[in-house]
Amino acid sequence: MSTRRWRPAGVSEERLSRPRVREAFRSARLLVGCYVGLSALTLLAIILLRNHPDLVTDAVWVRATIVVVTSLLMASFAARAARGHRRSYLRLRWASGIMVVAIAAIIAVPGAFPLWLKMEQGVCGLLLAGVFVIVHGKQLRAAFAER
Known part of the structure; x- marks a missing residue:
């Protein structure tokens, strides 16, 4: 007996194959990949500098762990959105915006985190701001528009 799994309608292959849409996703996935890599390297540095x-600090451990997890989630959202999953596209839009705001708060709070982590978070924020701009751009919004 075969069971069919319900799957919501995604974006058509025709829309996803447009050169500008492919380029937008390529750029977004590259930026998210850099975010994942930087987050992982930061966690590795924290492990090496734990003494x-x-x-x-404890706050650095917690923040770095959260950042690694969110970066992996964002990579998943970007990959699934590039395959036409509307919900993943929306999650990527929301997550990129929320993370930029969270990073701005981390940088703005005096004394909560060491300067080196604030600088690393600034770079992460720039990467995610790029993702935010791309996923809110005309090409991807048009590709995922309900028709």
Whole structure:
């Protein structure tokens, strides 16, 4: 007995194959990939510097772990959105905006995090701002518009 799994309608292959849409997703996925890589490298640096309490605080551990998890989620959203999944596209739009705001708050709060982490978060924020601009751009909005 074969069971069919219900799957919501996605975006047509015709819309996804447009050169500008493909290029937009390529750029967004590259930026998200850089975010994943930087987040993983930061966590590795924290592990290596764990015996330096002036550089690695409990707040740094928590923030870095959250960032790695969210970066992997965003990579999943970007990959699925590029395959035409509307909900993943919406999640990518929301997550990129929320993360940029969260990073701005991290940078703005005085004394909560060491300067090196704020600088790393600034780079992450720039990467995600690029994702935000791309996924809110005309090409992708048109591709995912309900018709």
